[in-house]
Amino acid sequence: MAAQGPRTRINAWRPSVPGIAEVLHAHFTDHAYPAHTHDTWDLMILDDGSVDFALDRRRHGATGTGMVLLLPPGVSHDGRTVTASGFRKRVLYLDTTVLPEGLVGSAVDGPILNDTLLRRRIHQLHTALGNAGDAFEAESRLSLIRERLRFHLAAFRTRAPGNDASRLAAALRELLDSRLTTGISLREASGILHAHPTHLIRCFKQTYGLPPHTYLTGKRIDRARRLLLDGRRPADVAAAVGFYDQAHLNRHFTRHLGTTPARYAAARGGGASS
Template identity: 75%
Template sequence: MIAHRPPTISAWRPAVPGIAEVFHAHFTDHAYPAHTHDTWDLMILDDGAVDFGLDRRRHAAADLSAVLLLPPGVRHDGRTVTAAGFRKRVLYLDTTVLPERLAGRAVDAPILADPLLRHRIHRLHTAVGHPGEALEAESRLFLVAERLRFHLQAFRRRAPGREAHRLAIGLRELLDARVRAGLPLREAAALLHSHPTHLIRCFTQAYGLPPHAYLTGKRIELARRLLLSGQRPADVATSVGFHDQAHLNRHFTRHVGTTPARYARGITSRMSDHGVIIPDIGQRSSSV
């Protein structure tokens, strides 16, 4: 007889409009009773297989490249299939992301064989797992929602048109004015009279990177200026818009190739060796 193993669970509510809960779990012998949610249940499997019933029909899911979408208000259950159980990551999305009227198609086909969608959901989970990545998480949520609407036959993607350059410049100006405070994508879209997903595509087409990556780069640039002026990394982190020093460290190392503390120590060492003040970053070689 196999001994009972308690589940491993992590759950939280991120500061991302539309996501009611994030839920990560490893179950070995759990069986969900029949129940309903007020939210959409968007699930990906990282290991194992699951058997579930949805509206009187049973389904088996074991494809790790697929996505499970269970609609709000519809009875469902779930249980493990093997002794090893399954690992899953779930996003509970409220009906501002997907309207409840689209539930019928999800009842008919709750398993979506779509590796691109699965990858986008994985990237969204990564973003919501890091405090301070609100703009990235919000952007990724809109791209996930667009793909889900494609499957639910309710949305047709609109390619950037002649207005793309104007929208991209408008969003860049808004981001430049709010480097420290940040800018919710919904607010930017309302100010520019555009849909958030369309705005992301226009910006990316014009500048070669998505809005959240552009904002992170601007914050790193500002952080370098402040470090050059002698400010402590811990103070710099929050003053330029990062959640904390660990958040700054992660992005700074990826952009600059070293941590803010080592970068600052290099500045101090050079100043003591040469008795000079390092010029502003804008005057330095682009190879720095």
């Protein structure tokens, strides 16, 4: 019986979200990275296993799913498996518009962050990046992650929504309503309203009780319901209300209403039921 070779599985892509140069999902069982550097920040979470790595000639180890690893640009590092089962990781390669190079020293001093909130936010961002059409959500989640990382690197303190919260939230809601079909990026909204992206998100959530990407999706679902009950085809409805494609509509519609757009449309005109 022939020996089984090392099991390595990799999925990598470049998303259309400003600041993210690359996304990498990988499972390594018998692999060692040689010493190398990147031009980007490497933001990594483990889904299973353990990893041993050196950063600037100091060795570190990480095990389990509770920690976040942040490797800065321009600093030599390596990486290797620790056990026979290897490790599974998800990595975001972030450019220096997300974190400036001036924070490299702080990251070298403490590349492992024990922060469950940050870890959860990174997981949510990976989920959004894996779904075509959720770029606005991904951009919003990246903004919150950036804020949390800067907090850890002692370069930022959260700005609480002030007296302008309601005004900014109302202006953002009006902007989202006007761009329901065409969509808008968080960066563009921030430029139009002259407010930091993370501050916009916090003001909106404080005022309306949900983040702006959730509000936008809900508005699109409401409009989709009306068009489906008017007899429009789900594929046409998806484009009409701003979803990326029919699969994008199906995913969010089913999560909101517990049924697919096609089934919802098929039930129209049935009258009241018990």
